[in-house]
Amino acid sequence: MLAVKVENLKKIYNFGEQNLNALNDVSFQVxxxxxxxxxxxxxxxxxxxLHILGTLxxxxxxxxxxxxxxxxDKNxxxxxxxxxxxxxxIFQHNNLLPEFNALENIIMPGLIAGFPEKKVRTKAEVLLESVGLSKRKNHFPSQLSGGEQQRVAIARALINDPVxxxxDEPSGNLDSKNAMIIHEVFKEINNKFGSTVLIVTHNTxxxxxxxxxxxxxxxxxxxDDRNNS
Known part of the structure; x- marks a missing residue:
């Protein structure tokens, strides 16, 4: 089944009398x-x-x-x-809310979507465990390393079971050790939750x-290359 279908996508930015063709007839399926x-x-x-796929x-x-x-098709x-x-x-800058702890940051999108708090809290606990941060759930972003903050951001992105x-460059601000951890987390959540994931990266x-x-x-x-397996 298809998660994403893109057909003949174009994006033109207008700068006065000049046009910038940012995307030109892009088509693919995931x-x-x-x-x-x-x-x-x-x-x-x-x-x-990525911004168009994300409706930003x-x-x-x-x-x-x-x-x-x-x-x-909607307003x-x-x-x-x-x-x-x-x-x-998940952005390069994790955009965690500094006044909330790790667990609360993960819960927030679920509450905004209107899901019951008890259900969202239980799922957030599971997601924190999945990214290896159960023991850090009460820590605020300022008390977490850059890699830990990004793992919280990954868990937050999963809270509403997104399609x-x-x-966008999720490991761009991290050192090589933490970048490797984040890369493994993405592969693990893909395997564990069957998540469909598109990652913009410069990390070859x-x-x-x-x-x-x-x-x-x-x-x-x-x-559009696939590894042989």
Whole structure:
């Protein structure tokens, strides 16, 4: 079954009399449970693609289906609701709320979505264990290392059982040891929860270790490679 279907996606930014073609006729599909690296040089369109898939930006033309639904068929309020229920985000800067502890940060999207607090809290505990941070649940972001903060962000992204996890350079701010830990966590959650994960990364070692890599250049897909297994 398909988690993501992208057809003839274009994104044009207008700067006065100049136009920038950030994405140019991009088409691909991602099956449920796949983990895919999105790679390419700076300015190739990777982050633009991720932001549109995450409904943080809208396409100029083309079609997107996430779990068979077009999120842009709705008004802005419903797009926000779709995003919270169906898409999980992990950014380079983890965006944890400093006034809440690790467990509370993970719980927050579930409460916003209207799920019962007891159910959300129980699931958050399970997710914290999955990322190896059960003993740190009462620690605030300032009391956690960069790698631990990013693991909390990964758990938070999973709290609403999203169809799609989007990660934008999730290990970009980490040293090599913590980056390796984060990379393993992504593979583990993909295996354990069957999460569909798209990861923008400059880390070629990590990308090469994943089963599929989509490479962009100048807003176009120039290769879509799978490891032989």
């Amino acid at each position: 099956n449920k449970g796949e983990i895919v690296a999105i790679i390419g040089e700076s300015g190739s369109g990777k982050s633009t693609l 930006d809208s396409p100029t033309s083309g079609n997107i289906l996430i779990d068979g639904k077009n999120p842009f 802005d309020k419903n797009v926000s609701s779709f995003r919270n229920l169906h898409i999980g985000f 799609l996890i989007l990660a 070692e990590f990308a090469d270790a994943l089963p599929r890599r989509i490479r962009l250049r100048d807003g176009m897909i120039i290769s």
